Amino acid sequence: MTTNNRRHHGATQVAKVFGFIIFGAAVFVIFNVFNIAESPETSTILPTAMIRRDPDGPEIFGQRMFHLDLKGAPPKVAFYPELFGFIRRLGFDSVLLEYEDMFPYSGRLSVLRAKYAYSEADVKAILAAAAEHRLEIVPLVQTFGHMEFVLKHDAFINLREVPDKADTICPSDNRSIALIHDLLSQVRNAHPHSKSIHIGADEAWHIAKDERCLERLDTPALNGSIDKLKVAHIATVARYAKENLQFEQVYAWNDLFDKINVSILAEAKLNEYLIPVIWGYAADVTAADYFPNGMFARYSEVFPDMLFAGVFKGADGATQTFVNAEKYLANLASYLRLYKQYEPQLSGRVTGMVLTGWSRFWHGIPLCELLPEGLPVLVLEAIYMNDPNLSLDGIYAKGLEFLNCSSTVRATVSPVTFNGFVYVPRKIAAFGNCRFPGADVFRLIERLHLLQWKQNVATDDQSPELAEERARLKRDFAATLPNYYYDDTVDEFIRQNVDLHEPTTTPAF
Incomplete structure (x- = not known):
């Protein structure tokens, strides 16, 4: 397997997450996918509870690092205090901040700065927000x-x-x-x-x-x-x-030396x-030959400390807009199985987990999932790390509770019928009823998910109706995204996901 395949390998291996089958889209909150974007139940009041770390939990979840990839859709500086407060309440202790061209390089390196690159004052403000919430910034x-x-x-x-x-x-x-x-x-x-x-x-x-x-x-x-x-x-x-x-600590991804002898x-x-940070984003990292044969034995002879790296967004296709929560949860759960499989070699050495959130696979290619789309997955993964014995339904229930989701409705997500076909919202769509940073963007993306499904099952005579719906959604994105992102990101996201997604007349299954 090439190292590049670690980003997306295993997209079809998500039928089993924690040893049981995932059934459909059964969740715990009912809502109308047409109206959720304007729901008054979803105010900006954020959860104040904190996920309490279990000191006796698995050592691979001891250190918890949240990865923020700025090479695509970098947030505005004003968003950081809210985001970092939320990350801290999830139990993370550090932020892996991948600046790339958003850093305020100077001198001969000033040419590297993007149009909306942060200033020195911006970086100080970001660091101050991290310090306020007791998060260490680990620059990448x-x-x-x-x-x-x-x-x-x-x-x-x-x-x-x-x-x-x-x-x-x-x-x-x-x-x-x-x-x-x-x-x-x-x-x-x-x-x-x-x-x-x-x-x-x-x-x-x-x-x-x-x-x-x-x-x-x-x-x-x-x-x-x-x-x-x-x-x-x-x-x-x-x-x-x-x-x-x-x-004091220098981290590096491990794939360039995963086969090299001791x-x-x-x-x-x-x-x-x-x-070394051992990374891989397949639904099951314990699969045969996913990591090179003998790698953990070699590493145990050389490295006293290691980290694992899973994912909460950005590893399910280079142009993916919609988060694959089940795959990412499966990936995290498989790391615990991997640790147990190689515990004689890894015990006392693997001391933490990085949860990566890629914005682009690499510089210059299209965006993948936006940060608000991935934050509910991050919540679910934080809950799993704290209690790996929970069932999938139990993880979702605790996630919905943690995020102050509407407590007046407890059923299933409502399907939508269009042109004789039935749309069943994604399981993660239940978090549209919740309060978290960027929740309004998350709800718009669920509307986009529904619209793209409609376009794939529509007939020619329904094109005007869908064109009007697309125009409304475009206006809503144009009004909401600037609260979090700079103009270039707003334009790129709308162009990539709304303007360029033309309706088809042949149903796609």
């Missing part, structure tokens, strides 16, 4: 793969490993190392109190293709080993972050410099 800076936001610029094209590919930086050019040092140093200066940093280092798809790397491979130090080349670069960056920038990892002293 890509330093090997996924460097499109840097290498797309003329000033840095010559540092690409492959001239026509902007994803991977050449690790064998001293100018690459100087650039990475500059990136990390500027981020460090803006985060003087952060104890940890994440250096990315995943999915470098083009390694040892460039003449500079080929020449380096021909030296006695590497002796032709691409594995040594990869590990040497990751270790160099991690050592700089730890020794020069004084971060002697190479030990020779590079990787265990002294970084903590």
Whole structure:
């Protein structure tokens, strides 16, 4: 399996989540999917309760890190206090903040800044909001793969490993190392109190293709080993972050060294410099060969600490708009099974879980799920981490209770009949009755889900009716999204999900 497949593998493996079958869309709250967007029951009053952490719970859920991906749909700064308060109440203790082009880089790096990049004052405000809610900010800076936001610029094209590919930086050019040092140093200066940093280092798809790397491979130090080349670069960056920038913990995604033997990892002293974050987003990460054979045995010989990384949004297709709650919950539950399967090697080493929420698969491609669409899943996963013995129905019930959902209605989501077909709302749609940051956006996305279903079963004579419904929805998105997002995100989301989704006349099943 290629490393890229870890983002979306297993989309069809969600029939069983916690060892029992998921039946339809049975949930606990009834609502009308036409009217929920304007429901007065869903005010902006947020839950004040807190999910209490069980000190005797599984150690893999000890540290809980929430990932916020800013390379797509970055929130406005005013949204952070509400968001961070909510995240803290869910029991998370840190935020993995992937700035990419939203960071206020300066000097020669100022070209990296997006149109609506945060200012230095904005970053201070974000950090203040995190501190208020006792959340550590762990900045994430890509330093090997996924460097499109840097290498797309003329000033840095010559540092690409492959001239026509902007994803991977050449690790064998001293100018690459100087650039990475500059990136990390500027981020460090803006985060003087952060104890940890994440250096990315995943999915470098083009390694040892460039003449500079080929020449380096021909030296006695590497002796032709691409594995040594990869590990040497990751270790160099991690050592700089730890020794020069004084971060206590340095994290890195693990996929570039998941098959590398113990002697190479030990020779590079990787265990002294970084903590691997073992990631994969399949519905069942215990499936045969999903992780490389022998990986956990090798890691147990090298690394005293590790983290797992699951997902709450953004891993079910590069252009997916609607969250696949059952798949993401299944993914999280499978990590607990994975830990138990390899407990002799992992006990005392895996100390926490990162829940990732991707906004794009990589820089420059379309958006996937927006943050408000994924927050109900994050709630369900937080509840599961606190009590893995709950049934799926029990998790949903506690989630609806935690979010102050309407207590006057307890039944099932109402199906909708259109053109002789029956639309059964998604199980997660019940959270449209709830109060959480961005709940009004969540309700609009459920209306979009229904509209797209209608367009797939409509006949030609129903096109005017659906066009009018689409126009109303577009106006509602245009009025609501700016409360959370900058204009470029608003325009991109509407163009991608409303304007470009033309109705069809042939039912799709």
